Amino acid sequence: MFVLMYLTLTKRKRFVALASATIDAAERLLAPYKINFEKNPRLRQFYGKQEVLGMWTDREFSCACGAKFIALGAGSSPRGMRNEAIRPDIIYFDDYDTDEDCRNPVTLDKKWQWAEQALYPTRSISEPTLVLWCGNIIAKDCCITRAGKLANNWDIVNIRDKHGRSAWPQKNTEEQIDRILAKISVRAQQGEYFNNPIAEG
Incomplete structure (x- = not known):
């Protein structure tokens, strides 16, 4: 978590799109970022107050450092997302797979297609994008294993x-x-x- 915050606070990255199985799950996973930006005294000491009035909700917020964070549930519409002219430069999937989805090949294919055909293409072609997948391998065929096969680096812990x-x-x-x-x-x-x-x- 703090690595992503560091990348945004130091302006190395400007737009974090966090995707999870549902919008509620994505909001829960985004909440610790928002809380730390609001209340972590060390972050405030080094980087100043980050809340931007009018752009500070549980689902989407922009920071004074210029970074934007957005929570997305699988299947929601990500097209056209921008932070000014910046497209998502961190696409972070966390607990994207569910047991129920992995038992249904049709549902699993739809979720993979959304990740691959809707969310991933929101990135810029000309700018480096950090794509992260975090979660458990809960089935032999699940989105995280499909992503792992395509990854430049895959650590299983x-x-x-x-x-x-x-x-x-x-x-x-x-x-x-x-x-x-x-x-x-x-x-x-x-x-x-x-x-x-x-x-x-």
């Missing part, structure tokens, strides 16, 4: 690394991981914490 140790020991101790995993099936563990969805049957 599990709760435990290849040596079986916590991938983030400062946050998740072995005891905490063991306690959580003991309460759910192997199928649920693999799908949620190891990016290895296991199909029923």
